């Protein structure tokens with residue numbers, strides 16, 4: 001009977017029956033918009049999405065913890081100017097990814113956190129679904145925008161919206177909520193294909209107003225002691241040639257913020273990195289390019305900046321609200337950095353007078369003095385090593401391999417590395433950013449290796465490394481050219497602290513003495529080295545950079561060498577009462 005029934009069905013063409021589903025539409029929408037890599041941890045409801053994306057030619061990098069996948073996505077956004085994609089499971093996976101989403105937003109990196117979520121009807125009535133959580137509401141205050149897609153036919157527009165929001169204007173994080181049911185929704189394939197949206201010109205140029213350009217030009221021209229500060233926004237812009245031309249034409253000393261190091265080489269004659277306090281204090285006109293006057297620049301006021309109201313600021317930024325955030329900006333120049341740099345260069349014309357020689361010479365003298373003072377410390381051969389001895393070696397290695405990427409986190413391990421290791425090319429230094437967050441290390445290293453193909457040197461405090469250390473398995477699994485150097489001083493800041501109660505628990509800032517981090521990577525088939533002298537360190541890092549093999553070097557640092565909180569000990573609250 002059944003056979004007869006089938007035969008009586010009218011014949012329908014294959015095309016009419018061709019269907020697609022949410023899984024495929026998500027993947028096609030991402031591919032259509034140039035997404036090449038997804039950073040993820042699999043699980044319900046996105047396991048198959050990851051498998052299918054891999055099958056469809058997207059590189060899917062599977063991590064051990066979502067926070068690290070999130071940091072990888074965030075820094076891939078910084079490096080590529082297109083949103084890095086982090087894909088997680090619902091509630092706990094989503095929450096693990098959220099720190100990185102907030103970090104991306106704070107640092108103005110384009111990133112999309114895509115999380116699967118549980119059944120809306122049950123979640124909204126709080127009836128206790130599997131991994132129940134109102135993820136959209138939780139994500140909202142931590143990113144530029146949060147969107148949810150409920151119908152397969154809206155996947156195309158939902159992904160387009162997420163991409164444009166992440167990269168346009170001031171870039172940042174976007175949350176995209178994809179409920180489990182969406183993936184299995186089936187719609188007509190032709191209609192599905194038509195529903196996809198390719199984002200045209202996702203980050204449109206924002207041209208500065210001619211009056212604003214003229215104002216900035218006039219303020220700069222009147223300067224007697226000009227200074228240019230380059231922030232990571234300037235590095236992000238990939239306007240390297242015009243920024244270099246602008247700085248060189250101005251003749252002004254420039255100060256790179258941490259992740260802008262290398263935009264012009266730190267060895268450039270105008271670089272004032274080694275005379276930071278002098279230029280901040282004594283300049284009379286400061287042009288900020290993609291740098292915010294936040295805590296990292298002492299909010300543009302106070303002792304660091306010399307006499308109150310002694311200088312004028314020009315600020316180049318894409319975000320109008322950034323102007324006057326902390327102090328008055330005499331010449332706000334709102335626009336994308338590339339357009340602003342070009343407009344300023346045009347306005348400056350062919351003949352631009354060099355800044356007064358006494359200013360340029362004063363900065364140069366200070367800088368040469370400071371560099372000369374530092375030099376002998378970098379050549380010490382102490383064992384156990386101190387930071388300077390170890391960093392002297394790494395400094396030479398980076399000079400010899402300027403296209404390698406340097407990832408850096410820690411306290412002393414961060415501040416001293418930033419000060420000592422010169423950078424020579426744009427976007428080669430990736431670090432803790434605006435929050436000074438620990439945990440970016442291995443996620444950044446993985447994404448840097450994948451997005452650029454260049455070898456990565458990660459200089460890590462032993463505490464800092466612990467936040468993402470498990471990802472050395474990921475590095476080993478994907479055979480990435482990452483060499484992690486752990487500055488092992490037995491703890492946070494110093495390894496010498498004692499328990500003030502006299503009890504047997506260790507002090508809160510110390511770790512296992514003489515720990516051997518190098519043994520960890522050996523368990524995953526990578527290369528582990530214990531380096532106790534600068535010479536051993538040099539050999540091990542050079543071998544790793546040549547071989548491109550996953551390597552972890554335990555660099556033994558004198559536990560007494562560091563200082564509390566590195567260079568920002570002044571931020572620790574001090575009570576008038578005596579410490580116990």
Ligand SMILES: Cc1ncc(C[n+]2csc(CCOP(=O)(O)OP(=O)(O)O)c2C)c(N)n1
Nearest residue numbers: 410411412413437438461462463464492493
């Ligand atoms: C997520 C997060 N948790 C905690 C901190 C506080 N913190 C700042 S630096 C640091 C670790 C410093 O120790 P280490 O990485 O070993 O560097 P060292 O100074 O010893 O070279 C910690 C825990 C932070 N910045 N971020």
Ligand SMILES: [Mg+2]
Nearest residue numbers: 461462491492
């Ligand atoms: Mg340490």
